[in-house]
Amino acid sequence: MTEYDRPYLNFEEQVALMASRGLDCSGCDAAAALSRIGYYRLSAYTYVFREPLALDKQSDTPWQYRSAAFMPGYKLNHALDLYKFDQGLRLLCLEALKTLEVGLRVQVAYVLGKRDRFGHSNREALDPDACAKPARDRDGDMFDYWLRRYHELKRQAQSEDFVRHYTLKYNDKLPVWVAVEVMDFGAITRLFSLLNRNDQNTIARQWGVKDGRTLHTWLLVLGNLRNICAHHSRLWNKHLTYDAGRINPNIVESDLAHVTSELNSKKVYLPLALIAYLVVRIDPTSNWPRALRTKVKQKFPDVPGVSAASDMDFPEGWENEALWNYQPARG
Template sequence: MAEYAKPHLTHQQQLAQLVDRGLSCHDEAAAIELLKTVGYYRLSAYIYPFRELLPSGSDRHSSGPRRSDSIRDGISFEHIEALWRFDRKLRLVCLDAIETVETGLRSRLAYVLGLRDHLGHVHRESLDADACSRPVGPGGRHRDQDAFEHWLTKYEALEYEARNEDYVVHHKRKYDGHMPIWIAVEFFDFGALSRLFALLNKHDQNAIAKDVGVRGGPLLAAWLRDVNYVRNLCAHHSRFWNRQPTYKPGKFNPAQVGSALVHAAQMEPRHKIYVHLAVLGYLVRGLDPRQNWPLTLRTLIKKFPSVPDISPERDMGFPRGWSDLPLWTMKSP
């Protein structure tokens, strides 16, 4: 394995290297400011699609196409900045939608599980036996725990982190210290919500799913895992616009959803982010029909930057004619 030997470059040297590789630049001062603000390595992810492809078979260690350092003609630093700024807006818009999903899911999960058992989140018998007994996995520090024990470890850590919150302090002073689900959900992160939903009694899962327009709790459980993945990407400011997600949404039966999402049930490709965005838009409408988030996303995507040879259809998986689909055109009541 070779030792890393690339030298440290000043911002001026970084820009000079990009220009030498073929990236045109019309405002050197603005380009250097962006390099200072964003960083060379992060911006490189937005340059990568414009690097020239190497001949097939030039790298026997790679299973996919490889790219040279040379950047295609006609690509400027301004194109790269516009793409980066678009991606930043896309992440912020998605986080807005995820807030609606998270808040709505908290409310519904607390209501449905609380009806069964106000401490159902810490009582194995109030959850699904098969889901709770599922092994966590072969490796890691939780390898000897089943899914319920793993969840309980997570829950106890979240409760400890929230120990100084006023509502937690008040409850523990006045009552026996055990947090009913409608209080506990307030210190859950999205990962905890999706993990607990996956452990729910199937009747409870289905009741929540039905309330948001999904026929089948397991489908909603899978979507929540996917939304949590998108949430982590956006919250950590990762490149998102043309990402090939680690978690690809599975195909589903069109009869499981309302008409607005039927087009995404079996569509291809699923290795790009369109289906994730469509599911997110559908969940927002189901959880809060007053929200116009799908129209907000539609407006943003319609403003996709004018950069040669890339588009939402080609690089993000948007289907032809997507902007006329009911999901993206319906206004809230």
């Protein structure tokens, strides 16, 4: 294992290093851009401008596919344009994912609460098989793990007036329609995974999906996307951790039909399509699909060798699909 021996460089020296490797840093205040964004963060956007390694070099270092030298014709401004686009894309996604998270809280509380006011903490109100699955690298089963996580979130929310009210007046027990308000996206997704199949399917059908397990898979994908956005990571050409798989056309409505063909399910287009599909079913007044279409179609930067099709897997003619032309209902 090689010891790290790269020297500290100030912002001007970082600019000089990129320029020495062939990146055109003229036309902008490059040092100011690096002081604002950071060399390493920006390198995620300049990486695609670098010369590919020869195949024999790639096999020696399989985690690295490009050399330090930049291909001719690339500018630092190209990376800054990609960074700005990506930043806007993440903010747009967070807006829709907020709607999804709140909507999921409402539906889980509404459906589970009808069965049991305290169903989130009652194993008997949930799916016995899902609850009994071993919790990998943790003590107990998945219900035990869920309960520890829920109590941790409740403890963190103790300063909230509504939590203190229920803690003091009702012996520290929160009904599910209150409890969901202390849950983050990961927690509410975890609780959804423990619901019995009928409850999962009831919620999924509200959102145009005929199978609750499929919706759970989507929630895992979108939770991964949310974490990327919330932590300000690169999204534009990301290879996602979770795989939504192929969409079964028999369990969704026609405006999602175009993504049932072969698409790279770990590229960004598919989860964006899932967001567009779900958000208008949760909030029919939402203009999010059209806003996304405008963002990608009109504002994707003009960078050589980079496109929404090649790097995000947007299919040809995507902007004409009904999914992206949804007419919002009047509020």
